[in-house]
Amino acid sequence: MSSPKLENSQSPLLQYPTQLTQDIVPKQIHSHNDYWRDVPLLTALSFGVMSVEADVWLINGTLFVGHEQQALTEDRTFDALYIQPLLKILEAQNPKTEFTFGLTSTNGPFDTAGDVPLQLLVEIKTNGTEALPFVIKALQPLRSSGYLTTATNGTLVKSAVTVVGTGNTPLDLVKTLNPRDLFYDAPLAQLINPSLNTTWDPTLSPLASDDYEAYVGWNGIGNISDDQRANITKFVGDAHSRGIMTRFWGAPAWPVSARDNIWRVLLENGVDWVNADDLEAAANL
Known part of the structure; x- marks a missing residue:
């Protein structure tokens, strides 16, 4: 039975703590060229999409996002469109409270399935050997928070985001990464x-x-x-x-x-x- 008085009170009792994706069922859909969406990343999550793709261009030391070079702008960077929004989402899904003290597991973006990671494909459009170190560096905010799936000495530990390099990502350099939290899109x-x-x-x-x-x-x-x-x-x-x-x-x-x-x-x-x-x-x- 609803209580209009409570509903109109803006009581914190009515705010579900991890409500961003609370009713969304994750689906094995890959958002091709995700940056074309009205709201990159968030539009995909609203449909339960579990994989998104960003095309990145290394220009003057910054990773810009777009399908072709003519579409690039100063504001649409990999950090602004994907890293910072993901960090904000995952911090909300993994609050630090007295109830979470000591927890070792990390929730992904979907409240209905916290153990499901988001797959983030990073398609390098410029020289892969030059761009890869910048992509790895760009992931540092997620890495330092423990949000990246990581392979160390052949052991895979899943976390909230699994990053996969594609396009011009250099296989030989990805092979040398240990620990590895950027993976390679294999030729099927x-x-x-x-x-x-x-x-x-x-x-x-x-x-x-x-x-x-x-x-x-x-x-x-x-x-x-x-x-x-x-x-x-x-x-x-x-x-x-x-x-x-x-x-x-x-x-x-x-x-x-x-x-x-x-x-x-x-x-x-x-x-x-x-x-x-x-x-x-x-x-x-």
Whole structure:
């Protein structure tokens, strides 16, 4: 039974302590080019999206965010759009009170599933060798608070945010990181390729991604062929046998009915992440 007097009192009893995402169910959706949203990061979280992507450009020692260089502005930095908002969100989800004294676990951004981390893909658009140290440095506020998933000497400890480098991120330098709290987006179609001289596992690559058009190619109209479906299940099987999650990018986005058919077939065949521009459509799939 409601109490209008209490509801109108602005009583602290009515403020749920970690209310930002209290009714949101997390979903394995990847927000492609997340910085295009009305409110980067927060729009994705409002739909329960568990993975977001930022394209970063190192220019004069600062990481700017945008799809192409013409879209960059002084204000839209990696720190301003992602690091500081994430820090504020996670501090709210992990309050320091008499009730949390001694707790060793860290909540992610979703109140309905505190053990679920947010995946943050950082796509380096400029020279990867030059940019990687700046990306690692930019993560320091999250690192110092214990919010980053970290691999140390082959042991993976999950936390509130799992950062995965993609684009021009240099694999050879990511391999040398120990402890490692920036991981590598593995080539999904090449996990068994011996020429890459890499042992793929979640301590290096919790995620493997590849080009949908190149390795599947179904346009979403009619029925997918047996060969196209077999490619999906093969690549998914290669990744899952190593404990790695999977994603395809570059699938057709139009017509909408074809896009939705592709999403459904990928999910039905074990692909872990729906790579989406239309977050509301993906959330309601």
